[in-house]
Amino acid sequence: MSDLVVIVYPTExxxxxxxxxxxxxxKEYIIKLGDAVIATKTEAGTIKLNQLMNTTATGAISGSFWGMLVGLLFLNPLVGLAVGAASGAIGGALTDVGINDAFMRDLSTSIQPGNAALFVLVQDMTADKVLKEIxxxxxxxxxxxxxxxxxxxxxxxxxxxxxxxGQEPGSNA
Known part of the structure; x- marks a missing residue:
């Protein structure tokens, strides 16, 4: 089971x-992430999601490959490439992997403009080591x-x- 952690930072x-x-x-096997997305709120109040993986682009690339392969079988690779890329991009755009986008947008409305919320879906971690690092x-x-x-x-x-x-350097507080 995965755990969701959302931390707000002053900047993106x-x-x-x-x-x-x-x-x-x-990469050091200290944490296993399911997703990591940064949501920012602009001065106008709109929410921008900075996804780790662009599913539309990934879908277009894989669709291009399969479309070209099918096109080669029917002796028209360019049409197959175009149709495959288009259908892959549409499929990728409709695929939502990891954290739900609507949930992230809803939760991000509560942050201040200019701030950024880091949404992390943690599948597994060595908690004490991760905490020490962040x-x-x-x-x-x-x-x-x-x-x-x-x-x-x-x-x-x-x-x-x-x-x-928040303390001043050299203060004894």
Whole structure:
């Protein structure tokens, strides 16, 4: 079973930095991600989703391949390529893998313009190692499907990082 974690960061760049860190941790088998999407809210109030994988482009590429292959069988590879690309793109656009887009858009309406929410679908992780890596980035937990104890540990770690970042260098507070 996967867990959903949504953390709000002050900028899209900070959220992207954390996403790239999580992807690097995935290569080290410390975490296994089902999806990682960044949602930002513009000044006009519109929500933009920065998906990890573009299903429309992926569908178009695979559709092109299969369309060209079928086209070769019927001695018209260009028509097969065009039809395959179009049908693959449509199929890819209609496919929603990972976190539901409508859910992300709904939840993202509550963030401030300019902020970014990092939606992460975690399939498996070594929690203490992941927490150690991301706690320095701060952020505020918006929503999780973690149990209350794990959620509180995450909130506390991120809050400590935010409090440390708010202190002036050299202060004794």
């Amino acid at each position: 760049a900070k959220a992207e930095e954390v996403r790239q860190l999580l992807l690097a941790l995935q 706690q320095g980035f701060g952020g505020v937990v918006l929503k999780t499907s973690l149990d209350e104890t794990k959620e509180q540990v995450l909130r506390d770690a991120l809050q400590r990082a935010s409090a440390t970042a």
